[in-house]
Amino acid sequence: MILRYSLPFCLLLTAGCARQKFFQPDARPEPTALAARPDSVVVTAGRHYRRGPIGRFLLGQHHRTAWAQPVTLPVLDAATTVPGGLRAGKIGGGFQTISMTVVGADGRSYALRSIDKDPYRTLPKVLRHTFVLNLVRDATAAGHPYGAFVVPPLAEAAGVRHTKPRAYYVRPDETGFGEASARYHGRVVLLEEKLEGKQNIAGRLPGATDLDESDTMLEARYKSPKNTVHEAAFLRARLLDLWLGDWDRHEGQWTWAAYPQAQGQTRWEPIPQDRDQVFFRFDDGVLSWLVSKVVPKFRTFGPRYESIEGYTRNSRYIDAHVLTELDRRTYLATARDLQRRLSDSVITSAVRQGLPQAVFRQEGPRMIAALQARRDALPKAAADYYRLRARTVLVAGTDADERFVVERLNDTATVVSVYELKPSAKRPDSLLYRRVFHPAETRTVQLHGLQGDDEFELRGSVRRSPFIAIYGGPHEDKVRDESRVAGLRRRTRFYDTSRNNDVGPAPELKDKTSHGVGSHAFDRDGSGR
Known part of the structure; x- marks a missing residue:
């Protein structure tokens, strides 16, 4: 029933225009002139997220109360907030947050970014001037404006490394960051040390x-x-x-x-x-x-x-x-x-x-x-x-030569081990990886040899076992599958090019080689390549 009547309403809303003045002009509820340089001021993170009863019913209460609540925050001063002062660095490239790297007198860098967001550039151009932009902008209220500041002591107690962000207000006449200063005027911002680059290691x-x-x-x-x-x-x-x-x-x-x-x-x-x-x-x-x-x-x-x-x-x-x-x-x-x-x-x-x-x-x-x-x-x-992560498991080697050994021990355990074929003399143990897989948890184990001349060995006779998908990768690879799994469906598959591989007798292996090199694709960095 909700879907039936709400979807047409959504379409009606999206036909409207985007609000020209969505964001608060200044975080201070009463932005009078700041004659002196106060240490702190009363601000709101986002008064523009306040909604009436109908708006809250349709869009949700979210964290609107926290965004609109007046709080006292320190004023950011580029010359004094950090000992020795801060200077502008590289402008950030985020699509929603105003961000910049700022650098201290000791060479350490910090991230300076607005707490509020503007998702304007994340939308297709055809939607940027419709009511959709209002809806997406409003969804920022679902995030907590001060949530990040609760995390550090929790992470410390949990034994997880963390940064220590702090919230500030940037006054309208701040000039310490040069031309970039105007981007932050009147905003609530987050300042935290950047744990990136060798210059930020010392002391941390x-x-x-x-x-x-x-x-x-x-x-x-x-x-x-x-x-x-x-x-x-x-x-x-x-x-x-x-x-x-x-x-x-x-x-x-x-x-x-x-x-x-x-x-x-x-x-x-x-x-x-x-x-x-x-x-x-x-x-x-x-x-x-x-x-x-x-x-x-x-x-x-x-x-x-x-x-x-x-x-x-x-x-x-x-x-x-x-x-x-x-x-x-x-x-x-x-x-x-x-x-x-x-x-x-x-x-x-x-x-x-x-x-x-x-x-x-x-x-x-x-x-x-x-x-x-x-x-x-x-x-x-x-x-x-764990159950989610165990369904399909990626076991990748490196660009060196390695040996992958799959032991189908019994109906409840399959052991996968990876060894370095030519280990350094400094490393007497060539074992790189070992894990026991259970067919009740894991459906497929993907073995990626990547570069190098790799070897794949499979053995054991069982009734149940995860699928083993072998991706040999470029260069010459060797496959020996002496294992057997009961049933008509073969549980080992080999993906590679049709040439330059040595595949011995393998009754359990299904040959999925081809003339193309598509099977060599491996996304090493999250880019999808």
């Missing part, structure tokens, strides 16, 4: 030798066996994301710190960034509820976990490429450890510390209660997350 990440984005980390990971990823740390951070309801954790939301290990190895450890979507509240209006059914990633934060698949949709690529080796027991053990760390007192202190006092009085108890309920249910969420 002892022992690290580099800081890079996900694409650079993955490029190194797939180039050489000398690079590994700290999966356990990434899992811990991802479970924290689920707990916070942070659904926007794609590969661009991570920085990776490189730490040298024994025998010339490098281990990459994750650092989450950009907590814009924590405590997201969306499906509390007729139209927003309809949108949430069409766009599953828009999951609302509340006492229960709405949809693990929805919360993790934006992170599917980075999850698939990093979470490849850990088993269900590790997921559950990590969840229980987080339960222990995130006590009631830790939660209460973080919410009270992160929210402005006036906002805390309005919704602090509700947020605390929801965090406590979600913490208590975290092992169940972790188990659901």
Whole structure:
């Protein structure tokens, strides 16, 4: 019934025009002249998100109260906020947020970005001057304007690396950032240290030798066996994301710190960034509820976990490429450890510390209660997350020569191991990867040899086993499949070019080679190439 009458209404709304003056002109409710240079002022993050009863019924209450609540924030001064002052750096290229890198006197860089967003450039041009723009702009109120400031003490307690953002108001006559200053006049902004680039390591990440984005980390990971990823740390951070309801954790939301290990190895450890979507509240209006059914990633934060698949949709690529080796027991053990760390007192202190006092009085108890309920249910969420990740698992080698061994031990266990064929003399153990797969959990294991002359060996006779999909990659590859799985459907498939491969007798293997090189495609950095 709701769908029947609401969809025509949506179409009627989209025929209208976009509001010319949507955003508040100044964050101060009464923007009188600032004769002196005050340390703080009373501001609102977004008075323009206030709606009447009909608007709240159709679009949802979201976090409108927090956006419109007057709070006291410090005033940003480019000359004094950071010792030695800040100067303008590179202008950010985000589609919704006004952002810029600013640099301190010591060479360290910071991100300066508006808390409010404008999704104008994310829409097709044909919709930018219709009522659709109003609807999309209004949806910004589903994010909590001060949610990011609650996260640092929670991440600290959870054992997850984090930044320490702070909220400021930029006065209308601020000139310390040159021509870029005008972009921020009258706005509430977030200032946080940037954990990117070697210049930002000193004093922040002892022992690290580099800081890079996900694409650079993955490029190194797939180039050489000398690079590994700290999966356990990434899992811990991802479970924290689920707990916070942070659904926007794609590969661009991570920085990776490189730490040298024994025998010339490098281990990459994750650092989450950009907590814009924590405590997201969306499906509390007729139209927003309809949108949430069409766009599953828009999951609302509340006492229960709405949809693990929805919360993790934006992170599917980075999850698939990093979470490849850990088993269900590790997921559950990590969840229980987080339960222990995130006590009631830790939660209460973080919410009270992160929210402005006036906002805390309005919704602090509700947020605390929801965090406590979600913490208590975290092992169940972790188990659901594991099941989702275990359905199809990516096991990739590197551009070096490797040997993939698949042992179909019995009807409940298939072991996949990856060895370096020509390990360095410094590494007596050539084992790179090992995991036990269960057909009740895993339907397909994808083996990617990438570059190099790789070998694939399969053995064991069973009645049940996951599908094994072998992608040999460029160069000459060798396949020996001595395994057998009961039934008419063969459970091993080999994708490669028709030439330059050595495929021995393999009764269980289905040859999917072709004359083209399409099977060699492997998305190393999330670009889809």
